[in-house]
Amino acid sequence: MIKSLIVFIFIAIIISLFAGLYFLLKDQSRSHRTVQSLVLRVSLAIFLLLIILLGVYSGDLQLRTAFPIPDS
8 A cells, every 4th residue: 555655746746847947948937736746746756755764663664685695
C-alpha cells in the first residue's frame, strides 16, 4: 500500500515538473501557473518525505543493503 502511494506521488511530482516547464515556456511570465506548479511540486515532495518516514517508522518499509552485515 505504502509503496504504491510512494510511486503515485513520485509520478505526480514528475508530471508537475514538466507542467511547470511547459507553463514557463508557454506563458512567458504572464500568469502564475509556473509558481503554482512549483508550490505543488514542493508540497508533494514534503508529503513524499513524510510518507517514507512514516513507512520506515511503522516497519512497512525496511532498509536493505546490497551486502548485508553478518551477525557476529
